[in-house]
Amino acid sequence: MPWVFGEPNPVTRFTVSIEMRDPIAPGILKQIAEIHGRFRQELPRKIEQQLMALPLPFLPFSGPMVQQANFPHQLGGLVFDYVGPTGTTLRALNLIQNRVIYMTTQYNRWGETWPLAHRILSECGKIIIEANAISGILLEYQSTYQWDDDNAEFNLADFIRADSDLLPPSLIHRTSAVHSYNGWMERPNDDPPAARVDNVNVAIAEGPNLLGEPPTTRWQARIAVQHRLVFDAPIADRQQFFDRDADAVFPACVDRMHELNKNFVRRVLADAMIARVPGLAI
Amino acid sequence: MNHQLPLTLIVLANLPPTWGVGCDSPVLGDLVYEARLPTAMIDGHPDATASLLPGIAAEAGVQLLGPISPAHELDVLAGKLLSFGGYKPNWDGEQACSPSDDGVYDAIDFLSFLPQGIPTPKPMVLASGDVALYWDDGPLYAEIGFDGSHTYYAYAERPGSAAVHLDDEPIKKGFPPAVLALLGGGGTFVERAAA
């Protein structure tokens, strides 16, 4: 099989986030900063980002500026993360503007990743929802594959589905760089009422050369499938959104988006590749 | 040409928690920033595109370019410290003790107090299991260590200056000024971000 991926799973980034109607207030961020200890083992580092307002009375900026003794600042963003020995982020929770985002680059199976993401986002979300209604949820998978054969034979057979309804028909015949970015909105017949924006992006291009190897074309494919749910009415009811176990809005919506995501990926990948991705084969 | 714009920049930055009154303010005129300003506001003058530090939030026509991130070497340092959490007892074959989780976490927390303008320290685990950060360029030496008690010890020495000895200092007190003085630190947060 000439198309390969880094074992055990081609998913290179998993993201799930909750969006608020309004920016998260500094006082709320402070409360969440104080519960960092609950996630210490999984996300040991805490970074507090300060928001500063700097008045600039003059332009152009290359001119002399008036210095002030201090500028007012307040907590404007928060990151809890776990970095690897080379400084790469392995998983992180990011609270910025009006979003709470959990991401990991170490996705293997849904059953291993979702419980932690659910716990962390719920603990933070339960604090935020008291002051700030939740307007949406986002789920995204990014996966990466490499061509591991003679470049003269490069093709997308056994990798991309020839009759995919999510990609242009010509894509399967490409033998060089190509991309397809496809997005649409629809209204699922689910509860609570919402609009959902789906994006299926496939990009095939030359990847980075490996250190120590002579420069050569290394074909790499990135597939990103994203779903963003925007509620007709932001939800301010904590129990409705978080507390009803599996029936709560949050896990129920994410679960549906997760299944939808697998459905889309199956409609993009060829059967031969589906069979190799853990958790994807039906 | 109209340059008199009452513009406010919103900057998202990683400041040490102790940054505040009396600390150096960012010297904007010395730095290179990037931003895109609506040309209509500045009469379309070709010189009007200023450069602003990445991280300027959208405000009054200034486009957000992204939050200021910690310097990459701090991420690498944090990653190395976290990797110490995997050290088992006798990790060196000479009966060295393994670091405690709290020792690693205390060192990680302390990173948020690293001031601007000093070199990034190096991490190490001692035979006692203590996690430490150190600076060593020959004549100058400084070491700050953590045993998981949420306090630190600090030792610093350079020729011509009295040695610094601190013990059982609460981490919340932040970076010891006496050590900072020996390391020759100072400067502003944007200098670190711009570095």
Added chain:
Amino acid sequence: MKCVDIPAFLREDHEPKTRCERLSAALGGFQCENESVAPGISPGIIALDEPLVRYLLEDHIEEMPDGSKAVKPNAFSHAGTNGMSVDRRRHISNTHAAAEVARNYVGYVLATCANIRDIQAEGKRCFAVYDTALNINPAHADICQCVFAPKSQQAKYRRRLKDVFDRFPTPFEELSKSQEYLPTPPRSLCKVLVDRLKSLFRRRSAG
């Protein structure tokens, strides 16, 4: 505690963090440096001019931005806990060198016994050096800290110890190429004396 109890104490006591501290308290001085603590195995008490080898793991070496390597202070931290193992360079055996390679040492640094024993703080000697020879390695010795104070002071003693060793590591494979390296198996003291007498007799006969 008797001097001959030192090797067992440093190897078998169950509290590695405080071994040297308790050893120092038990001995109360440096008298055990004047006699062999491992008679029958050790080549003899350590002479002041003897070079001592501290082997280095990867964790003890820092890569510098310019690609050079430097020794990290933690390479010397065992002196403050359970004793810092060194080898007496003049007595290193081939079999022991092979065993150490297998343990993934990547480099070494040198210091003389005198420089280590000369380290002082507030008028007191900081380190003792004992000939804690082992059956598998008669060249083995231990450096143990003798004054104990708050951790910031310990850091100073550790730095002083680091400073008497080479600042930059030498690759481990260089050790077998050095002039003072003896590629023969360890010999008993009696055999050493007999061989030297024979050698002396041969020279006198030739002269």
